Amino acid sequence: MGGEEFAVGCLLSIKTTLGDEFEGQIISYDRLSNILVLQEGLESGPRRNIRLLKADYIKDFSLLRQDEDPLDVKKCFLDLTTLQAREDSAIRQAESDSERFGVGVTSEAQTLFDALSRTLPVRWDKTVIVVMNEVRVSSPYLPESVSGGTPAANERVRKVLEFERKRIQTRGTSQ
């Protein structure tokens, strides 16, 4: 790949070997590592969509036009503590989120879980959704799969489950 063509500011249309297609403006191209840093879109606002692409995987590209350097070096600024803090906070968030995500469950199951969690206290027990600590919904998460709990609770979970499934279906079909 010609390094000369990867000039800063060039707007390229790229196809990757994995089938991705997109347009991006070059912020930087590092020869040594062969990494192309692109920003998608032409905005020069403070926040951009960044893509780091290994040039090896470019199947095809074309130069759309040549623009100015999208990165204003004068405005560059790094504050490590902020970054670190941001990372810590993101990790905390992720950790608490991880409680919400089932492991080894299908995304459909996850969707149902999320739907149930809107109105009921739910948690995962491996691949079983445990509602109100007493009602259990196991794969395949059909109304028949609801077991346990008081009859009232059981009924309620069943109803909610049915309702949510219907919703998913209609949503799915409408897409």
Add this chain to the structure above:
Amino acid sequence: MNAQQAMLPKSSANGFGHRRGDREVGARVESKVQSGKSNQGRTQTSGEMAGGRTGVYESSSRDRLVYLTTCLIGHPVEVHVKNGSIYTGIFHATDAENDFGIILKMARLIKDSSLRGDKPITQLVSKAPSKILIVPAKEFVQVIAKDVAITRDGFASELQHEKHQELLIDSAITQSHHVEVERVLEPWVPGEDDPQRPELENVFDSPWNRNWDQFETNQKLFGVRSTFNEELYTTKLERGPQMREYEREAMRIAREIEGEETQDLHLAEERGFDLHGNFDIDEEMRFSSVQRGRGFDDSGYEEEEDVMLDSHNIETFGDSSDSSSRRPADLTSLQGTVEVRIPSSSSLVDTSSLETIATKQLASELPSKSFPMSDNESRIQNDFLGEYKGSSDAKEFAEKQSPSEDLQLSNPVDSRSLLNDKIDASDKAGPCEKPSSSELSGGTASSKVTGETHSANSRGRPGSSASSNSGCVVAVSAPSGPGLSPSSSMGSLSSEKSTLNPHAKEFKLNPNAKSFTPSQTPVRPPSPVSDGSFYYQAQMSPVPRMHMPVSYGIGSSFPGHQPVIYNPQVAPTQSPQPYHPNGPQYGQQMLLGQRQQVVYYQPEMQQYKGRHY
């Protein structure tokens, strides 16, 4: 340049951030230095162009890469790998030294290249997030990040946004493994951005000091008309010509009291004294916990101890012990209610009931009252009780009193009224944190009270009678002493309506009763009943037999209602148990030991028909 760049370690980030064009990658600083050293200098001066266009960009290209990857730290990114799978996670670091392998934290596989075709998307099974995922440079194809802040403004806005976003709930903080150290708490100081509201500065001042009327504001803002009438909830203040004097006096007394030294931590805190020589005190003790046990405070208070320990009781149930301990004879009947009848009744009002006294009423009441004088002389009494004026007299009296008494009475008892034998204590009986007028009245009332007690207790022990709280009322019953029978006390205060129960039985002292010596208990026994009884008994011995009127109950059902079977003859069966065989009864009835000093509840109906004194 190298030297400059060498100071790149994470910890120096702060100072670093100010320099333009600086790039850093978390852990790989040194290597970066090496590789980029010749470039660093150039990039510092952004405008400089060395060599051709490509040359400039080349030298800076690596830097840019490093810069941008640094911008990604903490940001959620998607990493596409060679085999087509996609991971999502939090960008942690990149190996800038080598070929930019990626390290993600809390990464999840969201697209697994190995699963294709058959299963619909919804069926794909999720994987557990891995704490750390390392994607070697060779593997990664792309890193996609959305909404990345890459300039100063971007960072600023992101910071703000995040601050608002993240609500750290306790469980999140404690669960996270990254937060191991307890946060160092700092006192809040208003920042520049915090709105200044000068009109709210003195919110804790007395109501008439604030320049802000809540009702008015509410009406203005919401059109709500308030029907609040202060007088519905408290005694009406008679704002007469003497009001100012009373206020002044009250303020003075209040100031005196509040300026008193105290051993009580909480009081001291309020008054601004620093008692914290003892460093065992933590925040909880300083600001919230109840003081229990005064092992360290007991020195010098022996004689007062019983009184003080009992003040709680006294508060609620009336100062039976006190009076009793002092002298059965002198038991003054206390007009129990707050509205008090102190003035109205002749009685010897409980000195400790500064709180009681501390009602606005007094200010208004007192002047109008002609103070009942008991037969017994008391110069003090004559001096001022008679013509209570409010200011000078009270002052005099107060002054007389103060020097003689050790004022540190209030503490362990938590600002409860102090039952103190000595009259002196009376007007310093307890810190009264009430509005000034009440202080005033408190002061005056107490002086009155003491005067009265003097008179009544010519024998010397100013039995302060039961203190009363605004909430509970207890009156000390029957004091009859050898020279003072209920009737006589009634008689002496003939001008006033008597609050004594005319139907009460006479108290007869049982000289054979066992005497009891209170032991020093660090912790207050749970039952207030017991306290009273102990002390009472202790003091009983020297007193000749008395008969004690016993009355119980509320309402006018006195005569028929005599649950207390006080019978001195029954002595042999009476063991020094704190409770009467009938069992402890709280509330309006209280039995304290055998030798009952009955504290009974003076129903307002009884002696108090309306508020005239």
